[in-house]
Amino acid sequence: MDLAGWHDPDTMMNDWQDFPAPAKLNLFLHVTGRRPDGYHLLQTAFTFIDLCDTISIRVRADGQIRRVSELAEVPPEADLVVRAARLLQQATGCPLGADLRVDKQIPMGGGLGGGSSDAATVLLALNHLWQCGLDRPVLQALGLQLGADVPVFVFGHSAFAEGVGEVLQAIEVPEDWYVLLRPPVQVPTAEIFSAPDLTRNTKPIKMPVFRDDATRRGLSNDLQRVACRLYPQVATALDFLQQYAEAMMTGSGACVFARFGSKEAAEAVRKKTPQGLQAWVVRGYNVHPLRKLN
Numbered sequence: 001m002d003l004a005g006w007h008d009p010d011t012m013m014n015d016w017q018d019f020p021a022p023a024k025l026n027l028f029l030h031v032t033g034r035r036p037d038g039y040h041l042l043q044t045a046f047t048f049i050d051l052c053d054t055i056s057i058r059v060r061a062d063g064q065i066r067r068v069s070e071l072a073e074v075p076p077e078a079d080l081v082v083r084a085a086r087l088l089q090q091a092t093g094c095p096l097g098a099d100l101r102v103d104k105q106i107p108m109g110g111g112l113g114g115g116s117s118d119a120a121t122v123l124l125a126l127n128h129l130w131q132c133g134l135d136r137p138v139l140q141a142l143g144l145q146l147g148a149d150v151p152v153f154v155f156g157h158s159a160f161a162e163g164v165g166e167v168l169q170a171i172e173v174p175e176d177w178y179v180l181l182r183p184p185v186q187v188p189t190a191e192i193f194s195a196p197d198l199t200r201n202t203k204p205i206k207m208p209v210f211r212d213d214a215t216r217r218g219l220s221n222d223l224q225r226v227a228c229r230l231y232p233q234v235a236t237a238l239d240f241l242q243q244y245a246e247a248m249m250t251g252s253g254a255c256v257f258a259r260f261g262s263k264e265a266a267e268a269v270r271k272k273t274p275q276g277l278q279a280w281v282v283r284g285y286n287v288h289p290l291r292k293l294n
């Protein structure tokens, strides 16, 4: 997918404008502790992939925020795109509003951060269109109020993350090809984090390097064992992919991925995917397509 040319700053403010919201992969995820409020302390690494939702936005003069597309599972008031727009309005006192249309490509409950990415894209795009002038760290802090995964999408670069995912340092990750599989199940993040058998005391590590297999040794996803126990379809997908390359679950699942040296090698494995699993070949990106927007 070509991510260039998504945004044309010269378009009239009240025309529809399209903004991409890419999915993320967690290249590893260690749970190192738990805060008094129940949220878990993590160490993880995020990179972006070219599986994207598209948010179309039209500025309104009357201050209303409206979602004009259907998303059957999520009522408009609960939709993170609407909540992000409202939050920015409240934080800045901006009198403008927006119509928001979401073309969803990122599966929900997949551990790909689709809802979080949609929210981040709305914060970035409306900050620009409404000319609010908030800088990136302020937008990241606003984003954290919507979800632990929102800040990295605002940050806009592959990152090593600590805290609950909001303490971010930019890292360079090879822009590899991945096979991404979606088992036929949605995994609720809160259910995985609240499982009694979740390992919560993985020893903190120094910032890892992502060069080759050797530098990734010892990095795993602590949420994977619990997700596989509760949702055996995740284990089935991992077993399939594991035949060809080192495979891992992203976030709290359900999606799993493996890295390949070329698009062709990834395609060859995708073609073998058994029925019942949705499969993509995707490319990793270090720089979010809206990184330059401000």
Ligand SMILES: C[C@](O)(CO)[C@H](O)COP(=O)(O)OP(=O)(O)OC[C@H]1O[C@@H](n2ccc(N)nc2=O)[C@H](O)[C@@H]1O
Pocket: 026, 029, 038, 039, 040, 041, 042, 044, 111, 113, 116, 146, 147, 148, 149, 150, 163, 164, 165, 189, 190, 193, 251, 252
């Ligand atoms: C698993 C990850 O996707 C890794 O990137 C994120 O940590 C989850 O981020 P998210 O989907 O934005 O999650 P949120 O909407 O903030 O949280 C959903 C629920 O997961 C649990 N949760 C989430 C993040 C975290 N660090 N500790 C938690 O315990 C909390 O019960 C929370 O109510």
Ligand SMILES: Nc1ncnc2c1ncn2[C@@H]1O[C@H](COP(=O)(O)OP(=O)(O)OP(=O)(O)O)[C@@H](O)[C@H]1O
Pocket: 073, 074, 078, 079, 080, 081, 102, 107, 108, 109, 110, 111, 112, 113, 114, 115, 116, 118, 149, 187, 189, 251, 252, 253, 254
């Ligand atoms: N715009 C949106 N797109 C997707 N989900 C949304 C949206 N707004 C609210 N949600 C809610 O958020 C939940 C999580 O969606 P999301 O796609 O972010 O899951 P996920 O990929 O598992 O995320 P994560 O990796 O952050 O845990 C959905 O089940 C849905 O109820």
